[in-house]
Each structure stands twice: as structure tokens, then as C-alpha cells.
Amino acid sequence: MTLDDLDRAILIALQKDAGQSTTRLADKLGLSQPATWRRIRRLQGAGVITGRRLLVDADKAGFGVTVFLGVKLAMKGRVSLADFERAVDAIPEVQTVDHVLGLYDYRLRVVARDLADFERVLRRRIMTLPGVGDVEANVLLSEERRPGPLGA
Template sequence: MTLDDLDKQILQAMQRNADQSTTQLAAKLGMSQPATWRRIRRLQEAGIIVGRRLELDAEKVGFGVTVFLGVKLATKGRVSLEAFERAIGAIPEVQTVDHVLGLYDYRLRVVARDLADFERVLRRRIMTMPGVGDVEANVLLSEERRPGPI
């Protein structure tokens, strides 16, 4: 599917505020509501818009620590990668799992109530997983920029 300028404007506006109605979005873009709705529907059917999500302030809901973990697997292969991804996906404190190229095989974003809680997750859940080798932790001090529109 080729995106035209109106498609791109719709996507940018929706990335800034996915809660707005199609009527509000149409008014901002100078379009009719039905035309806007049809374009959004087409973008969804093409798989360009894959969902909408609610973003919470982790600290305000009791998760005051965010840690980025670099995880290097001790053994590599398709089976070990898939087993790790399946097992790590079952840990609710692990917010994102990125398979990366470089020193580590995976980059994880882990939230915890405090450092003691993070240590518990690391020692009891992550380090006990089969195949986990080296791990490097980086504690988030502040987030200067949130992911924004593409």
C-alpha cells in the first residue's frame, strides 16, 4: 500500500493522540468524518495501524524503577532463541523484549517497585532461565524523550 500525504497526516495525528474521535481528526485535517473513517479503516486493514494502547505512568502505579537489561544467551540456535522468547514473555515485569545485534542478544525493559524488587525478578526469574549467560543492567535515571511519531 502506498501512503499519500493525507494518510501520513492521519497517522501523525493519531500517534500524537489516539483518543480523538474521527470527527475531531477530520476537523483538524479539513476532511469529512466518513472519508477520515474510511482511510483509517483502510490503514488498519493494510496492517499499518496495528492497534492502540493505553500508556500508564509506571511510577504512579507503583513501579518506580526501570532497568534495561542486556542478555547474552549461553547457547544460540533457533530452539534456544524461541525458548528464551517464550519464557521471558511470561514475566510481567518485562515490558519489552528486543532481539538485537551486538554484544548482547536481547535488550529487555524491566519495571520493578524498587531495586530490591528488581533484584528478586533478576535472581529468581531471569537468571534461572535455561540458556541465560551474561547479563548487564542499566538503571534508568530519567527519560528525556518518549517515543514519538515516526
């Protein structure tokens, strides 16, 4: 699918506020509401827009620690990647699971109430996952929102 300037403007606006009405979005873009709605539906149908998310401030929700874990599987031959992914998906503190190329096989984003809670999650849940070998933890100190590829 080829995106034109209006498609990009819609994507940028929806990245900033996915909950805005098509009428409000249409007013911002100088389009009619039906034309805006049709473009959004076309972007969804083509898989360019794959969903909408609610962003929760982890700190305000009681999760003051975010840790990025690099996980290297110890037994790639015995444990399939799917087995690891299925097991890690069952841990609610794990927000994202990225299969990556490099020193580690996976990068996990883990939230916890505090460092003691993170240690509990690490020892009891993550280190017991099938095939886990080396793990490297990086505690998030601060996070800045960077614009996406569309400049949002």
C-alpha cells in the same frame, strides 16, 4: 502501500491521541468523518496501524525503577530463541523483549517497584530463564519522548 500527506497527518494525530473520535480527527484535517474513517480502516487493513495502546505512567503506578537488560544467551545450540522468548514472556515485569544484533542477543525493558524488587526479579526470574548467560543492567534515570519517523 504508498502514504500520502493526509495518511501521514492521520498517523501523526493518532500517535498523539489514539482515542480521539474520527469526527474530531476529521475536523482537524478538514475531511469528512466518513472519509477519515475509510482512510483509517485502509491503514489498518494494510497493517500500517497495528493497534492502539494505553500508556501507563509506571512511576505513578508504583513501579519507580526501570532497567534495560542486555541478555546474552550462553547455550544458543541447546536452547532455542523461541524457548527463551516464551519463558521471558511469562514475566510480568518485563515490558518489552527485543531480539537485537550486537554484544547481546536480547534487550529487555524491566520495571520494578524499587531496586530491591528489581534484584528479586533479576535473581529469581530472569537469571533462571533457559540459556541465560551474561546480563548487563542499565538503570533508566530519565526518559524523553522523541518524535517518531513521522514527526509525531
